[in-house]
Amino acid sequence: MTEKEKVNPKFKVGDLISGANSVYRIISLNDELNSYIAITQDDEEVKIPYFFDDGQGHMCSYHLWTVQNDAKECDIITYDSGWTCIFKGIHGMWYSSYCFITAEGEFCPGYEDHSIGSTINGNVSLATKEQRALFFKRMIEEGYYWDAKNKKVINLQK
Numbered sequence: 001m002t003e004k005e006k007v008n009p010k011f012k013v014g015d016l017i018s019g020a021n022s023v024y025r026i027i028s029l030n031d032e033l034n035s036y037i038a039i040t041q042d043d044e045e046v047k048i049p050y051f052f053d054d055g056q057g058h059m060c061s062y063h064l065w066t067v068q069n070d071a072k073e074c075d076i077i078t079y080d081s082g083w084t085c086i087f088k089g090i091h092g093m094w095y096s097s098y099c100f101i102t103a104e105g106e107f108c109p110g111y112e113d114h115s116i117g118s119t120i121n122g123n124v125s126l127a128t129k130e131q132r133a134l135f136f137k138r139m140i141e142e143g144y145y146w147d148a149k150n151k152k153v154i155n156l157q158k
Contacts, residue, residue: 009050011036011064016125017048018070019062022125024048037093043129067095067116067124074098076132080122084135086153087116087147099144099153101135107142109153 011017015026018036024038024046036048048062063069071077071087078084085100088110095111103121116124127135139146143157 010035015067017062018034018065019048023065023070024062025125026129028126031130065126066091071126073136074148076127076135077124078127078131078135079103081120083121084127084131097138098146098151101138105138107139107144 007027009031011026012026013026013114015027016026017036018061023041024036026036026038027045028037029035030037030047033047038046040046044117057153067077067087068090071090073088075087076084077087079141081103082105083103085097085138088098091112093116094113095116096110097114099108099111100114101107136146139153140156143155144153145154145156147154
Protein backbone atom coordinates (compact mmCIF):
# COMPACT_ATOMS: atom_id res chain seq x y z
CA MET A 1 0.00 0.00 0.00
CA THR A 2 1.41 3.38 -0.91
CA GLU A 3 1.46 6.30 1.48
CA LYS A 4 -1.08 8.02 -0.77
CA GLU A 5 -3.57 5.14 -0.31
CA LYS A 6 -3.17 5.08 3.48
CA VAL A 7 -6.10 6.54 5.42
CA ASN A 8 -5.76 7.62 9.02
CA PRO A 9 -8.40 6.26 11.41
CA LYS A 10 -10.85 8.74 12.92
CA PHE A 11 -11.57 6.60 16.02
CA LYS A 12 -9.50 4.69 18.57
CA VAL A 13 -9.76 1.33 20.32
CA GLY A 14 -12.55 1.36 22.90
CA ASP A 15 -14.63 3.99 21.12
CA LEU A 16 -18.33 3.33 20.74
CA ILE A 17 -19.42 4.49 17.28
CA SER A 18 -22.80 4.84 15.66
CA GLY A 19 -23.65 4.67 11.96
CA ALA A 20 -25.33 2.57 9.28
CA ASN A 21 -28.21 2.04 11.76
CA SER A 22 -26.00 0.16 14.23
CA VAL A 23 -23.67 0.72 17.14
CA TYR A 24 -20.18 -0.80 17.32
CA ARG A 25 -17.34 -0.92 19.87
CA ILE A 26 -13.90 -0.72 18.25
CA ILE A 27 -11.63 -3.48 19.52
CA SER A 28 -8.62 -2.98 17.22
CA LEU A 29 -7.30 -1.13 14.18
CA ASN A 30 -5.99 -2.85 11.07
CA ASP A 31 -3.95 -0.20 9.27
CA GLU A 32 -2.92 -2.71 6.62
CA LEU A 33 -6.57 -3.09 5.58
CA ASN A 34 -7.52 0.52 6.50
CA SER A 35 -10.23 -0.96 8.74
CA TYR A 36 -11.53 -0.97 12.25
CA ILE A 37 -12.21 -4.32 13.86
CA ALA A 38 -15.35 -3.83 15.93
CA ILE A 39 -18.02 -5.78 17.73
CA THR A 40 -21.78 -5.32 17.65
CA GLN A 41 -23.93 -5.17 20.78
CA ASP A 42 -24.33 -8.95 20.41
CA ASP A 43 -20.54 -9.50 20.32
CA GLU A 44 -20.38 -10.23 16.58
CA GLU A 45 -17.08 -9.14 15.05
CA VAL A 46 -17.18 -6.89 11.98
CA LYS A 47 -14.69 -4.94 9.84
CA ILE A 48 -15.49 -1.31 9.14
CA PRO A 49 -13.31 0.53 6.60
CA TYR A 50 -11.78 3.80 7.81
CA PHE A 51 -13.32 5.47 4.75
CA PHE A 52 -15.87 4.02 2.34
CA ASP A 53 -19.09 4.45 0.43
CA ASP A 54 -22.12 2.17 0.41
CA GLY A 55 -21.57 0.98 -3.16
CA GLN A 56 -24.20 3.36 -4.46
CA GLY A 57 -22.10 6.49 -4.27
CA HIS A 58 -23.30 7.57 -0.81
CA MET A 59 -20.70 8.11 1.86
CA CYS A 60 -21.38 6.18 5.04
CA SER A 61 -20.31 8.09 8.09
CA TYR A 62 -19.80 7.05 11.66
CA HIS A 63 -19.59 9.23 14.74
CA LEU A 64 -18.86 8.74 18.40
CA TRP A 65 -21.95 7.44 20.20
CA THR A 66 -23.52 9.86 22.71
CA VAL A 67 -26.56 9.68 24.96
CA GLN A 68 -27.87 12.96 23.53
CA ASN A 69 -27.77 11.88 19.87
CA ASP A 70 -27.86 8.10 19.79
CA ALA A 71 -29.49 6.55 22.86
CA LYS A 72 -32.79 4.91 22.02
CA GLU A 73 -35.67 4.16 24.35
CA CYS A 74 -35.00 0.91 26.24
CA ASP A 75 -31.24 0.92 25.58
CA ILE A 76 -29.22 -0.24 28.57
CA ILE A 77 -26.62 2.42 29.25
CA THR A 78 -23.81 2.29 31.75
CA TYR A 79 -21.17 4.58 33.20
CA ASP A 80 -17.56 3.93 34.20
CA SER A 81 -18.66 3.78 37.87
CA GLY A 82 -20.99 0.84 37.15
CA TRP A 83 -24.16 2.95 37.40
CA THR A 84 -26.54 1.41 34.80
CA CYS A 85 -30.08 2.13 33.60
CA ILE A 86 -32.79 1.37 31.09
CA PHE A 87 -32.91 4.60 29.09
CA LYS A 88 -36.29 6.26 28.60
CA GLY A 89 -35.75 9.65 26.93
CA ILE A 90 -33.92 12.98 26.76
CA HIS A 91 -35.34 16.09 28.44
CA GLY A 92 -33.05 19.00 27.59
CA MET A 93 -29.95 18.69 29.79
CA TRP A 94 -31.38 15.62 31.56
CA TYR A 95 -32.69 12.19 30.71
CA SER A 96 -35.09 9.77 32.31
CA SER A 97 -34.88 6.05 32.96
CA TYR A 98 -37.32 3.23 33.56
CA CYS A 99 -35.08 2.01 36.37
CA PHE A 100 -31.42 2.04 37.36
CA ILE A 101 -28.82 0.43 39.55
CA THR A 102 -26.46 2.73 41.41
CA ALA A 103 -22.68 2.35 41.40
CA GLU A 104 -23.13 0.72 44.83
CA GLY A 105 -25.53 -1.89 43.40
CA GLU A 106 -28.80 -0.48 44.78
CA PHE A 107 -31.81 -0.99 42.48
CA CYS A 108 -34.09 2.04 42.03
CA PRO A 109 -37.30 2.59 40.06
CA GLY A 110 -37.32 5.13 37.24
CA TYR A 111 -36.15 8.68 37.60
CA GLU A 112 -36.68 11.79 35.48
CA ASP A 113 -33.55 13.89 36.06
CA HIS A 114 -30.34 11.99 35.35
CA SER A 115 -27.44 14.22 34.35
CA ILE A 116 -26.01 13.76 30.86
CA GLY A 117 -22.60 14.95 32.09
CA SER A 118 -19.78 12.63 33.10
CA THR A 119 -18.69 14.41 36.27
CA ILE A 120 -20.51 12.10 38.69
CA ASN A 121 -20.22 8.59 37.21
CA GLY A 122 -17.58 8.90 34.47
CA ASN A 123 -18.01 8.22 30.76
CA VAL A 124 -21.25 6.75 29.43
CA SER A 125 -21.73 4.05 26.80
CA LEU A 126 -24.12 1.33 25.78
CA ALA A 127 -23.81 -1.68 28.04
CA THR A 128 -21.99 -4.70 26.67
CA LYS A 129 -23.69 -8.09 26.49
CA GLU A 130 -22.10 -9.05 29.83
CA GLN A 131 -23.07 -5.77 31.48
CA ARG A 132 -26.68 -6.17 30.31
CA ALA A 133 -26.80 -9.70 31.71
CA LEU A 134 -25.41 -8.51 35.05
CA PHE A 135 -27.91 -5.62 35.15
CA PHE A 136 -30.92 -7.91 34.61
CA LYS A 137 -29.56 -10.47 37.09
CA ARG A 138 -29.22 -7.75 39.72
CA MET A 139 -32.73 -6.46 38.93
CA ILE A 140 -34.22 -9.93 39.45
CA GLU A 141 -32.24 -10.37 42.70
CA GLU A 142 -33.92 -7.18 43.93
CA GLY A 143 -37.37 -8.57 43.06
CA TYR A 144 -38.05 -6.76 39.80
CA TYR A 145 -38.56 -7.78 36.18
CA TRP A 146 -38.34 -5.77 32.95
CA ASP A 147 -41.37 -6.26 30.70
CA ALA A 148 -39.80 -5.14 27.41
CA LYS A 149 -43.01 -5.57 25.40
CA ASN A 150 -44.94 -3.11 27.59
CA LYS A 151 -41.88 -1.05 28.65
CA LYS A 152 -42.61 -1.49 32.35
CA VAL A 153 -40.70 -2.48 35.45
CA ILE A 154 -42.68 -5.14 37.31
CA ASN A 155 -42.33 -5.54 41.08
CA LEU A 156 -42.34 -9.30 41.62
CA GLN A 157 -42.84 -8.91 45.36
CA LYS A 158 -46.38 -7.55 45.04
